[in-house]
Amino acid sequence: MTTGHVLRVMEQFHSIQGEGVHTGRSAVFLRLAGCTVGCPWCDTKASWPIHSHPLVLVEHLVDTVRQAHPALVVITGGEPLQQDLTALCQALAPLAIPRHLETSGVAPLSGSFEWITLSPKRHQPPQGDLLACCDELKVIVHEPADLEFAMAMATACKARGPSRQAPQLCLQPGAGSATGTHLAIRHIQKHPQWRLSLQIHKWLGLP
Numbered sequence: 001m002t003t004g005h006v007l008r009v010m011e012q013f014h015s016i017q018g019e020g021v022h023t024g025r026s027a028v029f030l031r032l033a034g035c036t037v038g039c040p041w042c043d044t045k046a047s048w049p050i051h052s053h054p055l056v057l058v059e060h061l062v063d064t065v066r067q068a069h070p071a072l073v074v075i076t077g078g079e080p081l082q083q084d085l086t087a088l089c090q091a092l093a094p095l096a097i098p099r100h101l102e103t104s105g106v107a108p109l110s111g112s113f114e115w116i117t118l119s120p121k122r123h124q125p126p127q128g129d130l131l132a133c134c135d136e137l138k139v140i141v142h143e144p145a146d147l148e149f150a151m152a153m154a155t156a157c158k159a160r161g162p163s164r165q166a167p168q169l170c171l172q173p174g175a176g177s178a179t180g181t182h183l184a185i186r187h188i189q190k191h192p193q194w195r196l197s198l199q200i201h202k203w204l205g206l207p
């Protein structure tokens, strides 16, 4: 079925999920264009200017996923929620491949997902609806204030979604940050409800 819907897309590729709770699983990544959050350590800065990336038919994205037949499809960015994901999720649904969203949570939720990873940023905190419905909270750690932020976000998730299962809690050291690695490990040792997330795809030279 042709919907004619388009999204600005930076890249689409089949790899493994390299971070978070689903590390190691076969995944197609749909990296949508556009992000206004402006994290100084961002490793996908090329995604920021949305109009420098092409418009791609949703059908084409679905074909990519269908042909790869992965364990899951990860809709990421950029900040994917800065585009409306409703049509994409509807078009992917017949494939029955779990749809995962990776978001900083700065824009309202659109679309429907089997798994939502919220990676909130201190300088631009997330929307309440993402705090209430995320399945995984993943906080990047560079300095001690990031740990305080992580704890505050975990508390906010609990307060926003008391009737649902609390999200899995991940601390991810900033890329190349020895301080972040040390802080994250020490924190996890003291607070075992948290787990370490590492970007193993980078070690393996995978996209």
Ligand code: SF4
Pocket (backbone or CB within 6 Å): 035, 036, 037, 038, 039, 041, 042, 043, 044, 045, 047, 077, 078, 079, 104, 121
């Ligand atoms: S939210 Fe993600 S894509 Fe946007 S600037 Fe931050 S790390 Fe980069």
